[in-house]
Amino acid sequence: MGRSSSLKVAVIGAGASGLAAARELQREDHQVVVFEKLDRLGGMWVYDPRVESDELGIDPTREIAHGSLYFSLRTNLPRQIMGFTDYPFDVKERGDSRHFPGHEEVLRFLGDFAGDFGISGLIRFESEVIRVEQVDSGWVVEARSCGSESSVEEAYDAVVVCTGHHTQPRVAHVPGIQKWRGQQVHSHNYRQPEPYRNQVVVMIGNGPSAYDISREVATAAKEVHLSSRKPGVTFSKFDNYPNMWQHSEIAEVYEDGRVAFQDGSSVYADTIFHCTGYKYTFPFLKTNGVVSVEDGQVGPLYKHVFPPKLAPSLSFVGIVARTLPFPLSELQSRWIAQVLSGKILLPPEEEMLADVEEHYRHMKENGIPKHHTHVLNDCGFEYMDWLAAQVDLPSIDEQAKVIYRKLIMFLASQNDGFKDEFDPETYCGRTKQDVVESNCPKKST
Numbered sequence: 001m002g003r004s005s006s007l008k009v010a011v012i013g014a015g016a017s018g019l020a021a022a023r024e025l026q027r028e029d030h031q032v033v034v035f036e037k038l039d040r041l042g043g044m045w046v047y048d049p050r051v052e053s054d055e056l057g058i059d060p061t062r063e064i065a066h067g068s069l070y071f072s073l074r075t076n077l078p079r080q081i082m083g084f085t086d087y088p089f090d091v092k093e094r095g096d097s098r099h100f101p102g103h104e105e106v107l108r109f110l111g112d113f114a115g116d117f118g119i120s121g122l123i124r125f126e127s128e129v130i131r132v133e134q135v136d137s138g139w140v141v142e143a144r145s146c147g148s149e150s151s152v153e154e155a156y157d158a159v160v161v162c163t164g165h166h167t168q169p170r171v172a173h174v175p176g177i178q179k180w181r182g183q184q185v186h187s188h189n190y191r192q193p194e195p196y197r198n199q200v201v202v203m204i205g206n207g208p209s210a211y212d213i214s215r216e217v218a219t220a221a222k223e224v225h226l227s228s229r230k231p232g233v234t235f236s237k238f239d240n241y242p243n244m245w246q247h248s249e250i251a252e253v254y255e256d257g258r259v260a261f262q263d264g265s266s267v268y269a270d271t272i273f274h275c276t277g278y279k280y281t282f283p284f285l286k287t288n289g290v291v292s293v294e295d296g297q298v299g300p301l302y303k304h305v306f307p308p309k310l311a312p313s314l315s316f317v318g319i320v321a322r323t324l325p326f327p328l329s330e331l332q333s334r335w336i337a338q339v340l341s342g343k344i345l346l347p348p349e350e351e352m353l354a355d356v357e358e359h360y361r362h363m364k365e366n367g368i369p370k371h372h373t374h375v376l377n378d379c380g381f382e383y384m385d386w387l388a389a390q391v392d393l394p395s396i397d398e399q400a401k402v403i404y405r406k407l408i409m410f411l412a413s414q415n416d417g418f419k420d421e422f423d424p425e426t427y428c429g430r431t432k433q434d435v436v437e438s439n440c441p442k443k444s445t
Helices: 016-027 103-116 206-215 325-340 349-364 377-390 400-414 431-437
Strands: 010-013 031-036 126-135 138-147 152-154 159-160 185-187 200-204 222-225 244-247 250-253 258-261 266-268 272-275 292-294 297-299 315-316
Touching: 010 016, 010 126, 010 138, 010 152, 016 031, 016 103, 016 159, 016 325, 031 126, 138 159, 159 325, 200 206, 200 266, 244 292, 325 377, 377 400
Parallel strands: 010 031, 010 159, 159 315, 185 272, 200 222, 200 272, 222 244
Antiparallel strands: 126 138, 138 152, 250 258, 258 266, 292 297
């Protein structure tokens, strides 16, 4: 694709990544159309009280509930490091002023962002993309309106995929589960704790969802038993919760409802909860195998964005996990927009493929599993700084890095109540060295 002052670009999804992409593409004078299958913007930040008929989320014929939010969900990151580079996530009048606000506040922030930058008018709501396929030098996007069986095809010069990765559940392998007669649920279909009142619940997972949901379910359930495959986990009781226990990985489950753990303990459970994350899925994307998804690896993708063989006309925003999602999406989007406008040139296809292979080789040598292909060390700050350099922006603010690293230290020493007790303002204006020194033992005098 040669230099062009204005390309017709389709953005798939109007969540945070799609909104960021639309703004950056518009800034480069591209003609942007954003496809969104919901009736409002916000993507994963739109709360949907419905749950799926298959609460485990594996039946392909089920009606899919797009949202994965539970009613009480608050952000895992403080608002001080969630904003865009030129649009901070400030406290608004009559808004949620907490450092870790609820999901309603995030949705409001994204709505304000879209309104202030004129993005809302670019979005086609209730328009589900069912096919994206390369034709000659461009792309065909086929979409249908909600409730309609007919579809419309349109031609585009480029497509940016911003559909997120919190819709298709990933389920744990549990020996004996085929004969187990209890209920199974994935966190995707959790909304409130009341359905689990007086139950014995086993919850698989060790991430933010397992942390939040286990403690909330414990307010209604008879017992909650957390199961983790993390090395070194042993059977123990939580100090602050009279009805919560920690176990190692599940060894086997039985027809009579018993759940046995590798640490030798066992319980009789009513429900097994899978807080085990999600799969990447792009059912609309037809690339004849050029882009594939296998065990959490989307690839090959140069710098987690461009498939070398289809670059730059096809790109992805928001694939990287465990990072600062809004700043990351903004940087990726600006890079894409400037590549499409010809301001930035990508390396040749062979060099991009070699870079991807080098990333895979590094993972293998360091024992990093395939499903962590898009999980970067230290919140991906080095990667985001690289992106910033490509588009002539400063590196990620040092203060944001300090706040994130201090949060990780805080979590390592104290879990319960961290969203109310951690104060990011304490670390404003501090350097990385300040944080390191503050956690070193003091020398006696």
